[in-house]
Amino acid sequence: MRMFFRSTIGILFLVALASWPTGFVEPIDHIYWNNLYKFVSHPARQDIVIVSLDAEKGVGSAEEAKVIEHLRAMMPRELFFDAKVQTGADPLGDAALAKAIASFNHDLSFVVRQQNLDSFSEAAFLFPPHSIVGDAPIVVSAWNSNFIYNIVSGPVSVVLNGKTYPTLSVRLAHLQNVQATTYYPDYALEPATIPKVSAQDLLEGKVAAAAITGRTVIVTSPGQAPLAGYFGHEMVPTLVHDIAGASALRKPFSLDLTPLPLLALTILGLLMANRIARYRFRIPAYAILVAAIIVLPAMARTAGIVLGPAPAIFALMCYGALRIWQKRTRRIQQTNASGLPNLLALSNNELEVGRDVVVAVIARFEEILATLPASLHGEYARQIARRISIGAGAETIYQGDGGHFAWTEEARPLEMQIGHLEGLRALFSAPLQIGHHTFDTTIHFGLDRNEGLDTLTRVNSALASANEALGNGRAIELFEANRLAEAPWELSLHARIDEGLRNGDIWLAFQPQWSLADQRIYGAEALIRWNHPTRGAISPDAFILQAERAGRIDALTYWVLEEAITAALKLNAYGHRFLMSINLSAQMVDKPDLVPNIAEIVARRGIDPSLLTVEITETSGVRNRPAACHNLSQLRSMGFRLSIDDFGTGEASLAYLADLPSDELKLDRRFVSRVTTSPRDHAIVSSTIALAHALNQQVVAEGVEDQATLLALRDLGCDFAQGFHLGRPQAFPAFCAMFEQSQKSNQTRSI
Ligand code: C2E
Ligand code: MG
Ligand code: MG
Numbered sequence: 001m002r003m004f005f006r007s008t009i010g011i012l013f014l015v016a017l018a019s020w021p022t023g024f025v026e027p028i029d030h031i032y033w034n035n036l037y038k039f040v041s042h043p044a045r046q047d048i049v050i051v052s053l054d055a056e057k058g059v060g061s062a063e064e065a066k067v068i069e070h071l072r073a074m075m076p077r078e079l080f081f082d083a084k085v086q087t088g089a090d091p092l093g094d095a096a097l098a099k100a101i102a103s104f105n106h107d108l109s110f111v112v113r114q115q116n117l118d119s120f121s122e123a124a125f126l127f128p129p130h131s132i133v134g135d136a137p138i139v140v141s142a143w144n145s146n147f148i149y150n151i152v153s154g155p156v157s158v159v160l161n162g163k164t165y166p167t168l169s170v171r172l173a174h175l176q177n178v179q180a181t182t183y184y185p186d187y188a189l190e191p192a193t194i195p196k197v198s199a200q201d202l203l204e205g206k207v208a209a210a211a212i213t214g215r216t217v218i219v220t221s222p223g224q225a226p227l228a229g230y231f232g233h234e235m236v237p238t239l240v241h242d243i244a245g246a247s248a249l250r251k252p253f254s255l256d257l258t259p260l261p262l263l264a265l266t267i268l269g270l271l272m273a274n275r276i277a278r279y280r281f282r283i284p285a286y287a288i289l290v291a292a293i294i295v296l297p298a299m300a301r302t303a304g305i306v307l308g309p310a311p312a313i314f315a316l317m318c319y320g321a322l323r324i325w326q327k328r329t330r331r332i333q334q335t336n337a338s339g340l341p342n343l344l345a346l347s348n349n350e351l352e353v354g355r356d357v358v359v360a361v362i363a364r365f366e367e368i369l370a371t372l373p374a375s376l377h378g379e380y381a382r383q384i385a386r387r388i389s390i391g392a393g394a395e396t397i398y399q400g401d402g403g404h405f406a407w408t409e410e411a412r413p414l415e416m417q418i419g420h421l422e423g424l425r426a427l428f429s430a431p432l433q434i435g436h437h438t439f440d441t442t443i444h445f446g447l448d449r450n451e452g453l454d455t456l457t458r459v460n461s462a463l464a465s466a467n468e469a470l471g472n473g474r475a476i477e478l479f480e481a482n483r484l485a486e487a488p489w490e491l492s493l494h495a496r497i498d499e500g501l502r503n504g505d506i507w508l509a510f511q512p513q514w515s516l517a518d519q520r521i522y523g524a525e526a527l528i529r530w531n532h533p534t535r536g537a538i539s540p541d542a543f544i545l546q547a548e549r550a551g552r553i554d555a556l557t558y559w560v561l562e563e564a565i566t567a568a569l570k571l572n573a574y575g576h577r578f579l580m581s582i583n584l585s586a587q588m589v590d591k592p593d594l595v596p597n598i599a600e601i602v603a604r605r606g607i608d609p610s611l612l613t614v615e616i617t618e619t620s621g622v623r624n625r626p627a628a629c630h631n632l633s634q635l636r637s638m639g640f641r642l643s644i645d646d647f648g649t650g651e652a653s654l655a656y657l658a659d660l661p662s663d664e665l666k667l668d669r670r671f672v673s674r675v676t677t678s679p680r681d682h683a684i685v686s687s688t689i690a691l692a693h694a695l696n697q698q699v700v701a702e703g704v705e706d707q708a709t710l711l712a713l714r715d716l717g718c719d720f721a722q723g724f725h726l727g728r729p730q731a732f733p734a735f736c737a738m739f740e741q742s743q744k745s746n747q748t749r750s751i
Pocket of ligand 3: 645646666668702
C-alpha cells in the first residue's frame with residue numbers, strides 16, 4: 001500500500017482526491033454536463049402544465065382570482081400558485097383571490113422562491129401576505145449552483161423560521177417521503193417541451209378542459225422565477241429546474257455516489273493498463289478506460305445516480321500530460337534504434353549509496369552493425385541489453401554510442417564483483433542470433449566504484465575504463481582499480497581535503513635521497529600522506545587522482561610546496577646544501593597561472609629556487625604540451641631543477657627528454673628492482689644512465705630495496721639513490737634526526 005502511494009499513479013490518486021473538495025475541478029464537471037446535455041434530451045411528461053399570467057397586461061388580484069376560479073372548474077389534480085400576488089390596489093379583488101384560494105381546500109400551494117441562488121437564510125425568501133395565503137400550504141424553490149451560476153442541485157426541504165418546507169420539485173414528483181436530502185435536476189428534460197397555457201387563452205375559453213383536468217398546474221407570471229443556468233441550454237427560469245428536479249426525483253434512484261467510485265475505477269484501470277507489457281495492447285486499454293469514464297456518469301445519471309466525473313477526468317488528464325512529458329524527455333534520453341535509454345539518462349540519475357557503475361563495451365560493435373540491415377540494429381542492441389540485464393540482474397540498461405552499455409549494480413566486495421562480471425562475460429560466449437545472422441560477441445567491462453562523485457563523472461570513468469579494457473584486451477578494467485579499490489568515497493572530496501589540511505590528517509613525508517659519490521643524504525622527496533580518521537592511511541596514488549578530478553589538485557600542490565619549502569629552509573640551515581623535490585601533477589603543468597603562483601610563493605618565502613626540484617610525471621596526461629613545455633622552461637630559467645619522474649614508464653618520457661631542458665632523470669623502480677636479477681633491466685638501466693649523462697642529466701634510482709641493488713647502481717655510475725633500503729618516507733622530525741645523523745658521521749652508510 002505504501003508502495004502504491006509512492007508510485008506515480010498513487011500520487012495521482014491523492015492529487016485527484018484532494019482536488020475534489022477544493023472545487024477547482026468544478027469547470028471540468030461543468031464542461032462535461034453542459035456538453036452531455038447538448039446531445040442527450042427527452043421531452044417533458046405532459047402531466048405538469050404551466051399557466052402563464054400575462055403580466056404586461058397588468059394582472060391584478062381580481063384577474064388572478066378569475067384564473068384560479070377558472071382552473072378549479074377544469075379540475076386539475078393540484079395547483080401551485082407561483083405568480084406575483086398583487087394586493088392592496090383592489091380590495092375587492094384581494095378578497096376574491098383569498099376566497100378563490102381558500103376554495104381549493106389545500107389543493108393549492110403557494111410557491112416561495114429563493115431570491116439569490118445558494119442563499120438559504122429567511123431573508124432570501126419572500127412570503128406572500130398571510131391575508132391571501134390563509135392556511136394554504138407553502139412550498140419553496142431553492143437551489144445550489146456552481147461557479148457560473150449554473151444550478152447543480154437542490155435540497156429536498158428548507159427550514160425557514162423554524163418550519164420545514166418541502167421544495168416544489170418534491171411536491172411536483174408527488175413523493176411522500178424522500179430518502180435523499182439533495183437531488184440533481186434531470187437536465188435531459190427539454191425545457192421547450194413543458195406544456196404551457198396562456199391565462200388569457202384560458203379565460204377566453206380557447207383551452208380544452210382536457211389540458212388541465214387531472215394535471216398538476218403551476219400558475220406563474222413572467223419574471224417571477226429568476227433565471228439560472230441549465231446544463232446544455234441558455235439560462236432558463238428556475239421553474240424549469242423545479243420541473244426537471246421532479247423528473248429526477250421520479251427516477252428509480254435519487255442517489256449521489258460522489259466522484260470516488262469513478263476515481264477509484266480510473267486508478268484501477270490505469271494500474272491494469274500499465275501492467276500490459278505490449279504497447280500495442282495498452283493503447284486500446286487506455287481508450288476503453290477513457291470511454292468508460294465519459295459514458296458511465298451519463299448512463300448512471302439517466303437512472304438517477306450521480307457520479308461526479310471531474311476528479312476522474314482530472315486524473316486522466318494529468319496522467320496523459322505526464323505520459324506526453326515523459327515521452328518527450330525520453331526522446332532526448334533514448335537511443336533511437338533500440339529504444340534503450342542513453343547514457344545521458346543515466347547521468348541524470350542520482351545514484352544511491354552502495355552502487356557501482358559498470359560500462360560494457362562490445363568489441364567490433366560497429367563492424368557487426370555494418371553487416372546487419374538497419375531494421376535489425378535496434379534488435380542487436382536490445383539482445384545485448386537483455387543478456388546483460390539477465391546476467392547482471394540490472395533493471396535498466398543504458399546504451400551509449402559505439403557499442404557501450406551501462407548500468408549500476410550493488411557494490412559487492414571487489415573480488416566478488418570481478419567474479420560476477422567474469423560470469424557475465426561467460427554468458428556472452430554463446431553467440432547472438434539476430435534475424436538469420438549469428439554473431440560471436442566479446443565483451444569488456446569498465447567498473448567505477450567511486451561513491452560520492454557525481455554520476456556523470458562516474459559514468460565517464462567507467463566508460464574510459466571499458467575502453468581501456470577493450471584496448472588492452474582485458475576482460476575487466478577497474479577504474480584506477482589498484483588505486484581506488486580501498487577508498488570508497490562517500491563525501492565530496494572538496495570538503496574532505498579541506499578538512500584534512502586543516503586538522504593535520506594530510507601531511508608530508510620526506511624520503512631521503514642519497515648521493516652515491518659522497519654517501520650522504522643530499523636531499524629528500526616530499527611525498528604527501530593522508531591519515532584518514534576512519535579509513536587509516538590513504539595512498540597518494542588514490543587521492544591525488546581524485547583531487548585532480550575534483551579540481552582540488554592546485555590547492556593541494558601549493559600546500560605541498562609551502563610545506564616543502566618550510567622543511568627545505570630548516571634543513572638548509574644545518575649548513576649543507578639540501579635539495580627538496582616535489583611532485584607536480586600532470587594536470588597542472590600546462591596551467592597559465594602555475595609560474596606566477598610558484599614565483600610568488602618562492603619570493604615570499606625567500607628560498608633559492610635552485611634548492612627545489614620539480615618532478616614531472618605522467619606526461620601523457622598533459623593536455624597542452626606546448627604550454628607545459630613553456631611553463632617548465634620558465635621554471636628552469638627561474639632556477640628550479642627539473643626532474644623527469646618514473647623515467648622509462650610513460651611513453652612520453654623520451655619526448656620530454658627531447659623537448660625539455662631537464663636536470664635529472666628518476667629511473668623507475670620497475671627497472672631498478674630487477675637490476676641485479678634481469679640482464680635486460682641491467683642493460684636498460686645502464687644505457688639510460690649513459691644516455692642521461694650524455695645529455696648532462698643526473699640520474700636518481702628509485703626503489704632501491706637492498707644493498708646489492710645499491711652496489712650495482714654505483715657500479716653503473718648512477719648519481720643518486722632513493723628507496724626503502726636507504727630510508728622510508730617519514731614525518732619531518734624523524735627525517736631531521738636521520739639527516740642530522742648523516743651529517744654528523746658524514747658517512748653513515750658504507751657502500
Ligand atoms: P613517485 O613520485 O614516484 O614517488 C615514489 C613512490 O615510491 C612513493 O610512493 C614512495 O613511497 C615509493 N617508494 C620509495 N622507495 C621505495 C622502495 O624502496 N620500494 C617501493 N616499493 N616503493 C618505494 P608514494 O608516496 O605512495 O607516492 C606515490 C606517488 O604519488 C608518487 O610517485 C607521486 O607520483 C604521487 N605523489 C606523492 N606525493 C605527491 C604530491 O605531493 N603531489 C603530487 N602531484 N603527486 C604526489
Ligand atoms: Mg616523485
Ligand atoms: Mg617515481
